[in-house]
Amino acid sequence: DAGVTQSPTHLIKTRGQQVTLRCSPKSGHDTVSWYQQALGQGPQFIFQYYEEEERQRGNFPDRFSGHQFPNYSSELNVNALLLGDSALYLCASSLGRGVYEQYFGPGTRLTVT
Amino acid sequence: RKEVEQDPGPFNVPEGATVAFNCTYSNSASQSFFWYRQDCRKEPKLLMSVYSSGNEDGRFTAQLNRASQYISLLIRDSKLSDSATYLCVAGTASKLTFGTGTRLQVTL
16 A cells, blocks of 8 residues: 655756646545645645645745646645755655545655755 | 644663554544554554454554544553554545654664
């Protein structure tokens, strides 16, 4: 039973650049949520995708955007990177729309220099 | 004020001890509650869901008090392998809100 996978594992970008992170949900799951976790903090909700649409969004600027594909995989895009965007980006999958048990992938560690 | 508040710790306990973590949430619209465990530089892993009736999974017991907006986690007979950060989570609609976590260190 394949768990949640994310790519890449690590990424180093320069301020002002754009980045795309990828996530494949756990087998049988159809909902993907994205979180940002800064050092020493809990994960902060970015947005959730269900049926290829953004269903709910946290307090993140429009520089953060996403997409969900028909196979339920998802991408997170961040434009005009800032130093403060350096964090662990976590993808979580669940079954169905709503607040259900979410299972996390290993994350992508983004460093912005 | 943070939506989910936890004591950051660290809690340093000897092996075999019982330790309790508490958490409060501010959004009364929260519908679902969880405890996650996170090891250093790893992803959070679901430990257990939390219900008003309380639930137990082996050495772990979780409790929810909706009136007080309070969630607890009790770990009995602590093992070295329990050392981790424990994240308290409250969910509304599609969104999970995490606390900053409580760090537990179990020692010999």
